[in-house]
Each structure stands twice: as structure tokens, then as C-alpha cells.
Amino acid sequence: MPRTSPKQFLPLAPLDFQILSLLAGRELHGYGIVQACAQAFPDQPSLEIGSLYRIIGRLLDAGLIREVDAPHPEPADLRVRRYYTVTALGRAVGKAEAERLRALLAHPATLRLLGARR
Amino acid sequence: MIGLRLVAWLIRLYPAAFRQRFGAEMLATYLDQRDAAPTLRRTLATLGNLLLSLPAAYLEARGRHPAAPPARKTSPMSNFVSELRQVSRALTRQPGFSVVAILTLALGIGANTAVFSVLNSVVLAPLPYDQPEQLVRLYTASRQEPGQRQFLTALDLLDVREQSGAFAQLGTLYTYRETGGDLTPPGEQPRRIRVMDVSAGYFAALRATPLLGRTFTPDEERPGVARLVLSYRLWREVANGDPAIIGRTISLNGREYQVIGVMRPGFRDVAGEDVAAWLPANLERGGSNSRHNHYLSAIARLAPGVTLAQAQARVNAVMERNAAQFPGSKDRTMRVLPLLDDTVGESRGPVYVLMGAAGLVLLIACLNVANLFLARSLGRSRDLAIRTALGAHRARLIRQRLTESLLVAVVGGAAGSLVAFWGVKLLLSVSPTSLARAEEVGFDPLLLGFALATTVLTGLLFGAVPAWRASRVDPTEVLHEGARGNTGGRGSRRVRDLLVAGQLAVALVLLIGAGVLMKSFIALQRVDLGFEASRVETFEVNLPVARYADPAQRVLFHQAFRQRLAELPGVEAVGAVSWLPANGDYHLWGVEYRDAAGAEQGLGAQIRVIEGDLFGTLGIPLLKGRSFGAVDRSDTSGVALISKSLAEKAYGARDPLGQSFRTGSRSFRVIGVVGDVAVAANGTRFPQVYLSHAQFAGNRNWSLSYVVRTTRSPEAAVGPARAALAALDPVLVLHRPRPLDDVVAQHRARERFTLLLMATFAAVALSLAAVGVYGVLSYAVTQRVHEIGVRMALGARPVQVRAAVLRHGLLIASLGMAAGLVAALGLSRALERLVFGVSPRDPLVFVTVVLVLGAVALAAGYVPARRATRVQPLEALRGE
Numbered sequence: 001m002p003r004t005s006p007k008q009f010l011p012l013a014p015l016d017f018q019i020l021s022l023l024a025g026r027e028l029h030g031y032g033i034v035q036a037c038a039q040a041f042p043d044q045p046s047l048e049i050g051s052l053y054r055i056i057g058r059l060l061d062a063g064l065i066r067e068v069d070a071p072h073p074e075p076a077d078l079r080v081r082r083y084y085t086v087t088a089l090g091r092a093v094g095k096a097e098a099e100r101l102r103a104l105l106a107h108p109a110t111l112r113l114l115g116a117r118r
Numbered sequence: 119m120i121g122l123r124l125v126a127w128l129i130r131l132y133p134a135a136f137r138q139r140f141g142a143e144m145l146a147t148y149l150d151q152r153d154a155a156p157t158l159r160r161t162l163a164t165l166g167n168l169l170l171s172l173p174a175a176y177l178e179a180r181g182r183h184p185a186a187p188p189a190r191k192t193s194p195m196s197n198f199v200s201e202l203r204q205v206s207r208a209l210t211r212q213p214g215f216s217v218v219a220i221l222t223l224a225l226g227i228g229a230n231t232a233v234f235s236v237l238n239s240v241v242l243a244p245l246p247y248d249q250p251e252q253l254v255r256l257y258t259a260s261r262q263e264p265g266q267r268q269f270l271t272a273l274d275l276l277d278v279r280e281q282s283g284a285f286a287q288l289g290t291l292y293t294y295r296e297t298g299g300d301l302t303p304p305g306e307q308p309r310r311i312r313v314m315d316v317s318a319g320y321f322a323a324l325r326a327t328p329l330l331g332r333t334f335t336p337d338e339e340r341p342g343v344a345r346l347v348l349s350y351r352l353w354r355e356v357a358n359g360d361p362a363i364i365g366r367t368i369s370l371n372g373r374e375y376q377v378i379g380v381m382r383p384g385f386r387d388v389a390g391e392d393v394a395a396w397l398p399a400n401l402e403r404g405g406s407n408s409r410h411n412h413y414l415s416a417i418a419r420l421a422p423g424v425t426l427a428q429a430q431a432r433v434n435a436v437m438e439r440n441a442a443q444f445p446g447s448k449d450r451t452m453r454v455l456p457l458l459d460d461t462v463g464e465s466r467g468p469v470y471v472l473m474g475a476a477g478l479v480l481l482i483a484c485l486n487v488a489n490l491f492l493a494r495s496l497g498r499s500r501d502l503a504i505r506t507a508l509g510a511h512r513a514r515l516i517r518q519r520l521t522e523s524l525l526v527a528v529v530g531g532a533a534g535s536l537v538a539f540w541g542v543k544l545l546l547s548v549s550p551t552s553l554a555r556a557e558e559v560g561f562d563p564l565l566l567g568f569a570l571a572t573t574v575l576t577g578l579l580f581g582a583v584p585a586w587r588a589s590r591v592d593p594t595e596v597l598h599e600g601a602r603g604n605t606g607g608r609g610s611r612r613v614r615d616l617l618v619a620g621q622l623a624v625a626l627v628l629l630i631g632a633g634v635l636m637k638s639f640i641a642l643q644r645v646d647l648g649f650e651a652s653r654v655e656t657f658e659v660n661l662p663v664a665r666y667a668d669p670a671q672r673v674l675f676h677q678a679f680r681q682r683l684a685e686l687p688g689v690e691a692v693g694a695v696s697w698l699p700a701n702g703d704y705h706l707w708g709v710e711y712r713d714a715a716g717a718e719q720g721l722g723a724q725i726r727v728i729e730g731d732l733f734g735t736l737g738i739p740l741l742k743g744r745s746f747g748a749v750d751r752s753d754t755s756g757v758a759l760i761s762k763s764l765a766e767k768a769y770g771a772r773d774p775l776g777q778s779f780r781t782g783s784r785s786f787r788v789i790g791v792v793g794d795v796a797v798a799a800n801g802t803r804f805p806q807v808y809l810s811h812a813q814f815a816g817n818r819n820w821s822l823s824y825v826v827r828t829t830r831s832p833e834a835a836v837g838p839a840r841a842a843l844a845a846l847d848p849v850l851v852l853h854r855p856r857p858l859d860d861v862v863a864q865h866r867a868r869e870r871f872t873l874l875l876m877a878t879f880a881a882v883a884l885s886l887a888a889v890g891v892y893g894v895l896s897y898a899v900t901q902r903v904h905e906i907g908v909r910m911a912l913g914a915r916p917v918q919v920r921a922a923v924l925r926h927g928l929l930i931a932s933l934g935m936a937a938g939l940v941a942a943l944g945l946s947r948a949l950e951r952l953v954f955g956v957s958p959r960d961p962l963v964f965v966t967v968v969l970v971l972g973a974v975a976l977a978a979g980y981v982p983a984r985r986a987t988r989v990q991p992l993e994a995l996r997g998e
Contacts, residue, residue, distance in 0.1 A: 030147035031150035048167030048171075050169075050171030052147070054171055058178070079145075079150070080146045
């Protein structure tokens with residue numbers, strides 16, 4: 001029974017959310033996602049293919065992302081590169097998750113936690 | 119390149135649907151990543167991640183809804199799944215820890231699975247015949263030595279077949295004759311093949327039916343029946359798989375044989391894979407089949423409902439009757455042995471010992487990983503304490519620890535299967551021939567079960583200690599301790615010390631095993647065989663009786679060929695013999711001689727028929743008298759040379775020269791005495807009689823093995839020798855050319871193989887134990903930084919600090935080695951039957967191993983000890 005309302009997907013796993021949000025900005029292939037992740041979150045351990053493609057598979061199955069044609073010409077090698085972007089549902093789910101997180105972060109309890117650390 | 123291959127291989131392990139969807143893309147992404155940063159670290163990170171994601175990929179593939187992340191139910195299964203997920207995430211976050219643990223386990227599980235697959239195929243799996251447990255092998259033994267496995271007479275076998283009622287079918291094989299036949303397919307060069315004479319019941323007993331045509335019938339069990347059954351492989355080779363071969367003739371040893379059948383592809387002769395054709399055995403009473411001619415081997419299938427013991431009793435009854443009737447058979451009994459035991463009997467010892475050794479490697483691997491886990495869980499004991507204090511169930515905590523260790527074990531097991539796959543290939547390439555039935559080693563569901571069981575057991579074993587520790591965490595104690603950042607109380611340190619001591623103990627056992635085997639192998643290499651094997655090439659020449667029916671003709675041929683060989687450049691000496699030395703027992707005919715009192719006596723002796731300068735070529739000393747010469751012809755009286763041990767046993771202080779003895783129903787006069795020569799590669803001596811081919815060619819068609827001593831490499835002589843043979847007779851075969859050194863080495867291959875594997879295991883054990891010592895001491899140093907800092911601030915010298923750490927290491931080492939010594943002494947009996955010329959408790963080996971292991975433990979402890987002296991007192995105290 002496919003889920004249709006964004007709320008049904010929450011909460012998203014952190015990495016799922018990261019990749020979803022990266023793909024909301026542009027169309028990326030697997031290695032592009034790895035690079036974007038490394039750039040955006042330099043403190044995280046690098047994203048490895050075993051995890052990456054499990055997440056991509058999960059997001060594709062859930063209808064949160066989809067495959068698109070290559071936005072620019074490919075280098076002339078035989079490597080298979082598929083590009084992905086978010087679907088409308090994916091964008092909505094990403095937004096819902098972001099809002100959920102924002103609410104969480106704005107909660108006094110969380111703020112206290114952050115304050116205590118600083 | 120190897121990285122890419124490993125990545126590709128791991129991707130192949132993913133669920134099919136996942137792999138088809140993303141496999142190519144994953145590889146591409148990996149390659150892109152590697153192009154950007156071509157480092158080992160990069161590849162290791164990918165490999166580790168692929169391994170750790172594997173279980174999750176399968177779980178997802180199974181439980182997936184059409185649209186994704188699993189709903190959070192609280193059924194036990196989904197609990198387990200979410201727990202697995204938590205655990206695998208935790209492990210992915212510590213790739214260093216996970217990779218080390220997985221690799222250690224892969225090594226242990228892989229080594230075990232590889233050795234077990236050999237054990238399984240060689241020792242445990244049944245023979246490739248229907249209901250193999252009903253199959254037996256028959257032997258003759260003398261009443262004095264009931265353990266003998268001697269050849270049988272056709273007449274005894276016929277009596278047992280007809281009278282005993284013990285067997286449903288009984289088949290004979292003529293394994294005694296080692297020579298093959300020269301097969302000449304139409305329009306082709308002759309080739310030498312292994313031929314087996316078998317009786318009608320042979321195929322029936324094995325329940326082997328032909329693919330084409332038929333096998334032999336009882337009325338074909340007589341001399342001169344020129345019919346033949348081909349193996350599937352030979353049929354493909356010489357007839358290109360043409361079914362019309364049945365009824366056609368094919369030339370074997372210059373005689374035309376009618377092909378009556380072709381066996382199925384899977385059929386394997388009891389005597390070996392290489393048997394390519396079968397001829398009907400001659401079992402006719404009379405002629406060469408006397409009560410004294412022991413030359414046959416036999417197999418049989420027990421009659422329905424007859425046990426092995428009952429069959430033996432019925433066979434005994436027949437043999438008793440024969441003993442009463444024919445006084446010559448008085449001394450003989452017939453043994454009935456399970457065929458499986460007989461086939462694998464000798465391989466069993468080494469394989470069991472290797473299995474034990476592989477088990478010990480796994481044990482060390484488990485101890486190592488348990489230690490890793492323990493260190494890790496100690497680092498988290500605060501976390502555990504808090505959770506316990508908050509009311510987490512102890513059972514749940516234990517379950518989580520076990521889930522974690524099982525997950526690592528499963529992944530380690532998967533990687534271990536890879537190690538096993540390569541390991542089996544390696545095992546077989548190192549020793550394809552020395553293990554009986556090595557060709558049958560292969561994949562088996564049982565194997566998978568074994569790997570699985572090993573994996574689970576391993577997981578529980580190394581998981582048990584940390585889990586047990588976790589369950590015993592006392593919140594108040596830990597939380598108090600916590601203030602000083604101390605992770606792990608005195609008790610847990612003791613557990614870790616004990617684990618490392620255990621590793622050292624097991625390593626010591628393995629090292630001693632390897633040491634004893636090495637010393638034994640060196641002794642074997644140094645054994646005096648009584649002849650010089652280096653720079654000698656050997657090959658076999660057989661003259662087909664159809665074209666060389668006259669013995670005189672055969673004598674002339676061999677003399678002419680020997681002459682030609684001697685004239686080749688680089689050839690120093692040439693001789694030929696009916697059976698090569700150090701190549702096993704053969705022609706155990708025995709001699710009848712008169713003792714000092716003139717009474718008739720018998721003595722076991724092996725007969726060798728020789729041509730040319732055998733003794734000169736092999737450097738066998740002539741101790742007395744003369745060797746054969748041109749004066750010894752077929753029309754002069756029979757003369758013989760005897761070995762020194764035969765001269766001493768038979769004639770004692772008397773002069774052997776001129777004495778007469780009988781063998782092979784002829785009388786011979788001793789003209790010379792030569793040095794003793796080994797009949798086996800382990801140096802075993804046996805009294806020997808040498809007869810001249812020129813005089814004795816009429817007894818049978820001897821196939822002669824030539825020995826050619828060269829000034830250069832022995833292989834260089836093969837080409838010219840083949841040309842010389844072709845010049846005399848173009849359709850003869852120069853069979854099995856190989857250096858004499860190889861002939862000897864082939865008989866030592868089993869020992870070399872066992873040693874090699876044991877040494878590998880010992881090396882792995884040693885490195886794992888060293889890692890263990892290093893790990894536990896560095897950890898101890900880290901833990902005691904504060905204490906060391908205080909000490910140094912109070913004026914302790916670096917030497918004292920270092921000594922304190924090393925003392926700790928030495929304590930562990932001596933504890934472990936003491937336990938290891940006790941275990942090694944206890945286990946040394948297992949090696950007793952495998953070693954040669956050395957005691958399994960050889961003191962030199964024990965002392966050396968203790969010193970080596972002690973040195974390695976010290977070296978492993980030295981690095982952390984030095985680090986301790988670099989502790990800056992101020993910093994250590996500031997950390998307070």
C-alpha cells in the first residue's frame with residue numbers, strides 16, 4: 001500500500017534526508033552525490049557505494065526520487081552513470097522532514113542542549 | 119586492479135535484483151572515486167562498507183514493501199531487524215575495528231572451510247559408487263602378520279566367489295602390473311595408456327553400467343580374449359565420441375582388440391582416475407593361476423544382509439578348507455576391509471591433524487576478535503551502565519552484544535568463503551597427487567553447512583565474553599570509576615590478559631607442531647637412500663609382446679638402445695631396471711636358500727631385473743664379486759647379485775659368493791654383493807635380488823625403466839633419447855620421462871604438503887598472537903597514562919617505566935606459554951604417526967619455539983613500552 005502523504009515518511013533516516021536535499025538542488029549521478037556530500041558535510045565519513053545505492057534504491061522505490069537523462073554530455077567511457085533528481089513527492093517529503101527538524105531544533109530542550117555545549 | 123576485482127566480487131554477492139539494478143553503476147561510481155583518490159584507504163573503505171551493507175541489503179530485499187522504509191512495528195522479527203540495523207550502523211561507523219575483526223575471522227573461517235572441504239572430499243564423502251558402504255577390498259595376509267595387505271591368488275578368489283556366499287559380486291583387478299599398454303588408434307602415433315585387467319564381476323560389484331555396448335561376461339575370463347572396454351575419455355579422444363566404435367577393433371600392444379563397450383563419463387576405476395581401458399582377466403584354473411601365484415587385487419559387494427564380520431567369517435571358512443586341502447596355503451588368510459578405509463587410510467592422519475590446526479587458528483582468531491570486542495565494549499561501559507541504571511533489560515543488552523558479534527561473524531564468514539575458495543585451489547595446486555582422491559575435492563552443500571555452523575559458533579564464542587561482561591556491569595561502580603576516565607576495571611583487564619595468554623598458548627601449540635614437522639621433513643630429506651638421484655633422467659620403455667614375442671629379440675633391442683643412449687652427448691652412464699628405487703615395494707618374490715646347516719630356509723626379498731650399468735649410473739657400490747657381463751647369457755647358468763642386507767640375513771658370516779638360492783622357480787648363483795638401496799622415499803630398506811635381463815627376459819615381458827646419468831640437466835636427455843628410440847622402432851613410446859629426483863620427491867609430497875600448511879597456520883597464529891600482545895599492552899599503557907605520569911613526575915626513570923610495561927607483557931607471555939606447553943605435550947601424540955626420525959616431543963623444537971614466541975611477545979610489547987616512556991607528566995596530569 002504505497003504511501004502518498006509526506007507525513008507518512010517521517011522521520012527520514014539522516015542519510016536519506018541528506019541525499020534527498022542534495023538532489024532537490026540539482027541532478028546528480030552516484031559519484032556526484034558522493035562529491036556533493038563530501039563538500040556539504042566535510043566532517044562526515046565519506047559516503048560509500050554499498051550504503052549509497054541501498055539508499056538510492058530505497059528512495060526510488062518510495063517514489064521520492066527518479067532517474068533523469070544526463071543533463072550534459074557524458075565523458076566518452078563505458079562507465080554507467082545514471083542521474084537522479086527529486087520527484088514532487090520527494091520534494092514535499094524533504095520539506096516536511098526539514099520542518100520537523102526545524103521544530104525540533106527550535107524546542108527549548110534542544111536549545112538548552114546546544115547552549116550547554118557552547 | 120585487485121581492488122576493482124574485489125569490489126566487483128563483493129557486488130556479485132548482493133541480492134540479484136539489487137545487483138542488476140545498481141551493479142554497473144556501483145562499479146562506475148567506485149572507479150570515479152578511485153580516480154579522484156587512488157589510495158588503498160579508499161578501496162578498503164569501499165570494501166568494508168560493501169561487506170557491512172550486505173546483510174542489510176538482503177534484509178531489505180526480503181522484507182520490502184513496494185514503497186520503502188519498513189514501518190515500525192514491534193513484532194520480534196522487526197525488533198531484530200531494527201536491532202541489526204542499529205548494530206550494522208554502529209559497525210560502519212568504526213570501519214577500522216570492523217575491517218580488522220572481519221579479516222581476522224575471514225582468515226580463521228576460511229582456513230577451516232578450505233581444510234574441511236579437503237577433509238570432506240578425501241575422507242568423509244563416500245566413494246563415487248552406489249551404496250559404497252557395501253563395498254570391500256580383499257587382501258591376503260600371512261597368519262604371522264595379519265596386518266599385511268598382499269596380493270591374492272586367482273584360485274583363492276574363485277573359491278571364495280563360488281563357495282563363501284559372502285558377496286553379491288566379486289571383481290578382480292590386476293593392479294600388480296604397473297605397466298600400461300601402447301594403444302595405436304588408426305592413423306595415429308601410439309600412445310601409452312593405463313590398462314586394467316578385470317573380471318566379469320568387477321563392474322557389477324561397483325554397479326557401474328556401460329554407456330555403450332556391454333562389459334565382460336564370466337566366459338571371457340580366460341587367456342587370449344582380445345576384447346576391450348574403453349573409458350569415456352579415451353573414447354572421446356580416439357574415436358571422437360563415435361558410437362559406431364562398438365564392434366570395431368583397435369590396436370593395443372601391436373594386437374587387435376575388439377571394442378565391446380564404453381563406460382560412462384563419471385566412472386572411475388578403483389585403481390585410479392587414469393585407467394583408460396579394461397581387458398578381461400584370465401581367471402582360468404591352471405596355467406599361470408596356481409595356488410602360489412599371488413598377483414591379483416579384488417573388490418566385492420557384500421551380499422544383502424551380510425555384515426562385514428559375517429563376510430570375514432564365511433571367507434575364513436573357505437580359506438580353512440583350502441588350508442586343509444592344499445598344504446601350500448596353510449599360512450594364508452584372506453582379509454575383508456571396507457573399501458573406503460582402504461582408499462583413504464593413509465591420507466587420514468595428516469588431514470585430521472591439519473583440521474585440528476585449522477581449528478586452533480580459528481580459536482586464536484576468535485580470541486583476538488573477542489578481545490577487540492571487549493576493548494570496544496569497555497569503552498562503552500559508561501553507556502551500558504547508564505542504560506542499566508535506567509532499567510534496560512539485561513537480556514536485551516546481551517542480545518544486542520550477540521547480534522553484533524553474529525553480524526561480524528556472518529560477514530567474516532562470507533569473506534572467509536572467499537578465502538576458502540582460493541585456499542582450496544591453493545591446497546590442490548600445492549599437492550594435487552599426494553592426497554588420495556584429490557580430484558574429487560569440490561563444492562558440497564555439507565561444506566556450506568560447515569562454514570555456516572563455524573560462523574555461528576564463532577560469533578557466539580567471541581561474542582560470549584563481551585556479552586557476559588556487559589551483563590555484569592554494575593552501574594554504581596562504573597559511574598564512580600568514570601570520573602577518572604578509566605574504562606574497565608581490574609577484572610576486565612584480567613579477562614583481556616587471559617584472552618591474550620590463551621592466544622599465545624594456542625600459537626605455541628601450532629608452532630611446536632610446525633617445528634616438529636619441519637624437523638621431521640629435514641630428516642626425511644637427509645635420509646640416505648643408498649643411491650645418487652641427482653642428474654639422472656628416467657623413462658620407461660615397454661616392448662609390445664605382439665611384435666617382440668621372442669625374449670632374445672627383446673634382449674637385443676634393449677642392449678642396442680642402451681648402446682645408443684650411452685653414445686649421446688652429455689650422457690655419462692646408462693642402465694635400466696624393472697622397478698625404480700625408492701618407488702615402493704614391487705616383486706616381493708622372496709628367496710629360498712640353504713642355511714649353514716644345509717636346511718632349506720625362506721626369506722622375504724624383492725626382485726629387480728636390470729640391464730646395463732645400473733649400479734654405476736645410480737652410484738650403488740659393488741661391495742663384493744662382480745656385476746653382470748657379456749658372459750652371462752640366456753644359455754649360461756643363472757647368476758644374481760644380492761644386496762648387503764640379504765647377504766647378511768641369508769649367509770651371515772659365510773661368503774655369499776658362489777652360494778645358490780631359488781626365486782621365480784629358478785636357481786641362481788651369487789656372483790656379487792651390492793649396497794642396500796631404499797625401496798621407499800623414507801629410506802626403508804628391503805633385501806633385494808638383482809637378475810640380468812639378458813638371462814631372465816624369458817620369465818615375462820619386462821617393461822624397463824631406464825636411468826640415464828647426464829653431465830647437464832637430466833631433462834635435456836629426453837629429446838635425444840626419444841630420437842634414439844624412434845631410430846630403432848618408430849612406433850615405440852618413451853613413457854613418463856622424469857628426473858629421478860622427482861620420482862623421490864613425489865613420494866614425499868604428502869609430508870611437504872602437511873608441513874607447508876602447518877607452517878602457514880603457525881605463521882598466522884604467531885602474527886595474530888603478536889597483534890594480541892601489542893593490543894593489550896598499548897591499551898594498558900593508554901589506561902595507565904595518569905599513573906605513569908605521576909610516577910615520572912615523582913622521578914621514575916624511563917627504564918623503570920619500560921620495564922613495568924614489559925613485565926606485564928612477560929607475565930602474560932609466560933602464563934600463555936606455560937599453558938601452551940602443557941597442551942602441546944598432551945597433543946603431541948597426534949603427530950606421532952606423521953613424523954619421521956624425530957620425536958613429537960623433541961626438546962630442541964620445544965626450546966626453540968618457546969624462545970621464538972617469547973622474543974616475538976617481547977618485541978610486540980616493546981612498542982607500547984617505549985610509548986609509555988614518552989608520556990609527558992604534565993600533560994598526563996592535566997588530563998585530570
